[in-house]
Amino acid sequence: MGNLPYLRVIYAFTLIILMGCKEVAPKKGEIIKSKQEVLVKETEVVSKPAERVPPLRVLADTTFVRLADYSNDFMYDLRYATTNNFLKSKVYDCPECYTRVKTAKALLIANEELIKKGFKIKFFDCYRPNSVQYKMWAIVPNPQYVANPVKGSIHNKGGAVDITLATLDGRELDMGTDFDFFGKRAYHDNYDLPKVILDNRKLLKETMESHGFWSIRTEWWHYNLSAATNDKVANFKWECTD
Structure with a gap:
């Protein structure tokens, strides 16, 4: 005891x-x-991507990827897959938006920034196979409107996009003209426009330029990724699923 x-x-x-x-x-x-939560954080960019798609970080910067596989937060109106364009002709077999990986990364980050402000990117055109460039040149052989396919354009390199902005509920912002309007009203240095249009263009331009893109003076919708300027012209063609 x-x-x-x-x-x-x-x-x-x-x-x-x-x-x-x-x-x-x-x-x-x-x-x-x-561990699952860590994997989600490593692969998620803006919104949940498609299943079994490799994360961008493991792909070479020059690889072509489908943007819709990496975010649900973009909008699309891919005009060259329709006749609603300045060519008045359908030159894509089906609508898809592909870019190189480095272009996709920059677009995802830019869109994430815009979403915080209540807007998102809407695409009119993305990567364009060089064979399509030849089709466009055959219809409008004018270098003022269509890049000569022999040299190619940055669209053919997967580093250019034609875009506008929309609200989160899908309403396009007023940019003063429609896509592919070839006239002074579409110029970036045309300030003889209502303030709301100038503000909308400024938001798009400043956001894109802050993420490595540069613009063309005569087209408010067109943006080139600086890092893609020296890439090779490509003729990669996506498969149509429909």
Whole structure:
């Protein structure tokens, strides 16, 4: 009986250690869940991409990717897959928006910034196979409107996009003209326009330029990624799923 107080102290101390371990030890499944959360953070860019699509970080910058596989936050009105364009002719077999990986990365970040302000990017044209450039040249062989396919354009390199801005509920902002309007009203340096139009163009231009793009003076919708200027002209063609 003389050892009873001593045994009680040891018992109490053991209980404290066991309880502490119980509180610190993860519950069954918690470690697996934690790893899944890390994977999501590593692959997620803006919104949930398509399943089984490799994250952009593991792809070479010159790889062609489909933007819709990496974000649900863009809008599309790919005009050259319709007859609603200045050519009055459909030159794409089906509408898709592809770019090089480095262009996609810049677009995703730019769009994320715009979403915080209540807007998002809407695409009229993205990567354009060089064979399509030849089709366009055959219809309008004028370098003022269509790049000579022999030299190619940055669209053919996967580094150019034709875009506008829309509200998050899909309403296009007023940019003063429609896409592919060839006239002074579409010029960036034409300031003889209502303030709301100038403000909309300024938002688009400043956002794109802050993420590595540069514009063409005569086309408010056209943006080239500086890092893609020296890339090779490509003729990669996507498959039509329909």
